[in-house]
Amino acid sequence: MQYREADFVTIGQRENNSKRSYLVVNRLQGKHIPVEPAKAFAMFSDLANLLKDDYKKEKLLVIGFAETATAIGAAVAVVLDAFYIQTTREDIPGADYLFFSEEHSHATQQKLVRQDLDRMIGGVDRIVFVEDEVTTGKTILNSISVIQKRYGTKVPFAVASILNGMDQTARDVYKSRGIDLHFLVKSDYHGYEKTARQYQEAGQPLSLGRYIPCNTESVEITDLIAGTTQMETADETARQGNRKKRIPELKIGGRMDARRLLSARAYEQACWDFWHALRDRLGGFLPHRILVLGTEEFMYPAMYVAARMAENGADVRFHATTRSPVLVYGDARYPLHERYELLSLYDQGRRTFLYNLDTYEMVLLITDAQNQENEGIASLVHAVSVKNNHMALIRWCDG
Numbered sequence: 001m002q003y004r005e006a007d008f009v010t011i012g013q014r015e016n017n018s019k020r021s022y023l024v025v026n027r028l029q030g031k032h033i034p035v036e037p038a039k040a041f042a043m044f045s046d047l048a049n050l051l052k053d054d055y056k057k058e059k060l061l062v063i064g065f066a067e068t069a070t071a072i073g074a075a076v077a078v079v080l081d082a083f084y085i086q087t088t089r090e091d092i093p094g095a096d097y098l099f100f101s102e103e104h105s106h107a108t109q110q111k112l113v114r115q116d117l118d119r120m121i122g123g124v125d126r127i128v129f130v131e132d133e134v135t136t137g138k139t140i141l142n143s144i145s146v147i148q149k150r151y152g153t154k155v156p157f158a159v160a161s162i163l164n165g166m167d168q169t170a171r172d173v174y175k176s177r178g179i180d181l182h183f184l185v186k187s188d189y190h191g192y193e194k195t196a197r198q199y200q201e202a203g204q205p206l207s208l209g210r211y212i213p214c215n216t217e218s219v220e221i222t223d224l225i226a227g228t229t230q231m232e233t234a235d236e237t238a239r240q241g242n243r244k245k246r247i248p249e250l251k252i253g254g255r256m257d258a259r260r261l262l263s264a265r266a267y268e269q270a271c272w273d274f275w276h277a278l279r280d281r282l283g284g285f286l287p288h289r290i291l292v293l294g295t296e297e298f299m300y301p302a303m304y305v306a307a308r309m310a311e312n313g314a315d316v317r318f319h320a321t322t323r324s325p326v327l328v329y330g331d332a333r334y335p336l337h338e339r340y341e342l343l344s345l346y347d348q349g350r351r352t353f354l355y356n357l358d359t360y361e362m363v364l365l366i367t368d369a370q371n372q373e374n375e376g377i378a379s380l381v382h383a384v385s386v387k388n389n390h391m392a393l394i395r396w397c398d399g
Helices: 037-052 070-080 114-123 138-151 168-176 189-202 264-281 300-311 374-384
Strands: 009-013 022-026 060-064 083-086 097-101 109-113 126-134 157-164 180-186 217-223 236-239 242-252 289-294 315-320 339-343 351-355 362-367 391-396
Touching: 009 189, 022 126, 022 157, 022 189, 037 070, 037 157, 037 180, 037 300, 037 315, 060 070, 070 083, 070 126, 070 264, 070 300, 083 114, 083 264, 097 114, 097 138, 109 114, 114 138, 126 138, 217 374, 242 264, 242 374, 264 300, 289 300, 300 315, 300 362, 339 374, 351 374, 362 374, 374 391
Parallel strands: 060 083, 060 126, 126 157, 157 180, 217 242, 242 391, 289 315, 289 362, 362 391
Antiparallel strands: 009 022, 097 109, 236 242, 339 351
């Protein structure tokens, strides 16, 4: 499929970011804006297909960038039958890291698990970095420099992205270093700052987000029992003047963590098994209009589940919580119109956000957060319940 920038590029305004005032909000990516999962996967596959012929005889290591390109990277790696690892901003028990910077981001530090690169670097023919958007190319050059400094490797590199806004000088630098560039759309980011400022000049942003303190409302997590109507009746109750929300939880084992090196095909199989276990545990209960909501870096498995539900006849949308603070405006041309501020399920000291929440028959909150981050769960449940009565927490667990 041929893509145009106007087909999916919209511009948001970052909150309090002096390095870059705009954020590219991709309508098809499934991050900030709900998307039909098939449309997202079609775009990811089209990107992967740009690389297929060039590297079909090579053993590839694909690296997807957190947090927005984790699903893209995994999908590309699956199509290419590659090894896969994503960068992360989370702490992984027992891991050492290679660190590099993403200079324009709200959270500048990115890292890769060093032990995994140590055992893989000599066994691949090429490393492919996957991003949603490459503007200047500096972040990826930082990554390559860190890898080359540690390993002294001459392994070639390539970059695949939905958008590429690099100017000719930057492209010449990549060419001189033998780094291949693949992208779906050549973008021109020079007008993005102006577009973002237009909304600011037109008026004040809407409320910067709603957050219900967890000490005024409690969340009771209950077991989800297959074959019952518990999912249909899990909503808000009132007892002795205190509001309590009941949320059914389902834990499914077999988790694979893409923050660690893995075979992309094995990862896809694990996601297939995850979907089958979820479908069986739901006892065939599948409402028509469903939102599947991922959490931060955890996108691909949740989007995979959403795609399978859509194949089974449901009207499904997918997006995810994010660490990106973006302003919201009422202007119909602006992509983000509603924002909820949350506590992270991975780190209670970190705020995250949910944008453009709609009303659905059922919302499935799918996460790989392994700890019982009850305050984070509570803030997410409270936000989703502003417009939705029926939801369930699905946790992909180890073991």
